[in-house]
Amino acid sequence: MNNVLTVKNLKTYYYSKSKVVPAVDGITFFLKEKETLGIVGESGCGKSTVARSIINLLDHTYTKIEAGEVIFHTENILKLNAKEMSKIRGKKISMIFQNPLTSLNPVYTIGDQISEILMLHEGMSKKAALIRSVELLQLVGIPAPESRLTDYPHLLSGGMQQRVLIAIALACNPEILIADEPTTALDVTIQAQILDLINKIKEQYGMGMILITHNMGVVAEICDRILVMYGGVVVEEGATQDIFATPCHPYTKGLLDSIPSITNDRDELFSIAGSVPRFFHPVKQCRFASRCSFAYQKCWECEPPLFPVGQERWSRCWQFEKTNGEDNRA
């Protein structure tokens, strides 16, 4: 299968007066056709920054993409200028955000907001765009779509707003959908509805999807492969089944053990000691060392590269240095 998207050694840094924060510090991954790739990690690990770097939604007053390539099919889209990029963003690659209410414009109707993208990217007339909007609203399961066109976002519930955002993201049949915590703001029963919808539509349109989340349950259900991020780097990458069955990085292992289980009882939960430290450029140690129970001298002295630990599987931990060679992708 072909890779729709390849990200090579992406580095996005945030600048403050005195410090440089490496929010994303050298990330390499690929997205195959029709695949769902999960990016998981805790707050501040850089997962949203990755998404925003790909479609260039960063605020350039304090952020800078230091290095790397984002290759969409064969073209490095980081090199594109604003005008060229706006032809890809929303049309070929579109995004769904976490908070549906703040992503919709409160002073425009639902119909305006869906037809805007159709008129811009597809060159439709307002009339044709509105007809297509009704179809899209129907597709995402909004009852009585014609009457919703003239509604303002605040009249809809959170789940319905998220459906509208999905309709906007799908308007131009994108090849890649980036979903940044699409269900975090929603209730469990609504989350189930939205996940089901996203999955169905993905199959129907044959899109590739990057799903960013902190919920391991969501990842287990809909992702084919996972990247686990910590402190701005990928610490583990592999197929979903493999990662859940045999987590190779101490962080992934700790994370999975710390989730309370529905199916069996445990008196005490495993917990990763301490909290996520802040990193400043340059980082010259394993980022997880301060919380890792296996950490030894070497972990504090230099940062481990990704070691291959199986078929399309990598782990950023020194314990695999002897058994496996270095990552030969980059």
Next chain:
Amino acid sequence: MHNREPLVEVKNLKKYFSANKEMFLKKATRVVKAVDDVSFTVYKGETLGLIGESGCGKSTLLRVILGLVAATSGEIYYKGSIIDKTRLKNFRKESQMIFQDPYSSLDPRMSIQRIIEEPLRIHTKLDRKEKTNLVVSLLKKTGLAEDDLKKYPHEFSGGQRQRIGIARALVMNPEFIVCDEPVSALDMSIQAQILNLFKNMQKEFNLTYLFVSHDMSVVKHVSDRIAVMYLGRIVELATKHTLFDNTLHPYSVALMSAIPIPDPTVKKKRILLEGDIPSPIDTPPGCSFHTRCLQALPICRQQTPPLKELAGNHFVACHLFGSGG
């Protein structure tokens, strides 16, 4: 389960809010039934979990129980006697609350020492040294250090702030602690630390928790019994094993099936509920769940099912079970 001492009993508690848009026209016609005829008992030493989606009235229920919001009607008993104005201060001494958001629940202008010892200043006559000793011992028990006394909330991370909130709740040596989504603002790895702390503190101080969360796996982990709430009412109440192994109410069944399980080998059949939770303003007549229920009967549209005890302390409010209403 039997012969246990009730600590807090809630009887037919109601809290209605007026939802009139014209505030100055005094025609109270629309009401939000945030808590609608809720009765349950919390036994000494147990953790009662309360689960429900946003807007179901969980937080209002907690606030009414602690007397932070006045109830519309209904009674709350503490250790067998009704809580009225004369007993409220004593009740508040022995009951505490831990809040959801560790950022807004600590006063940014107070040092950690002042935050934690504030209840002592109100309820006790300890001198400064005694107070400091007590605060330091609690800080250590909740996993913080003595040098944190003089720091301010902004110097701490979310998990540490939640530890401060727990220390503040424990300082009066309470019996009853109400926890309103105490871990939902925390990251995964921190959540496990705080949940363990809750369990350890319960053993050490012999606490009784009323624990609210929207995360089923968290509630299952901490609770002995679980109550499921939907639109202001308790629809099912049982021990956690009964609730998970023998789920009866159609809403609980759908809620259980909606939880994503962090195990890709488990493929389960999901029951997808149609539509959203109806607005709590002018709730539908009859069972509040009938608009989304897959097994609704004609009677469900007319009569509200009462919460009935089936076998073995398993309470369900549904016409499908028991004698049918």
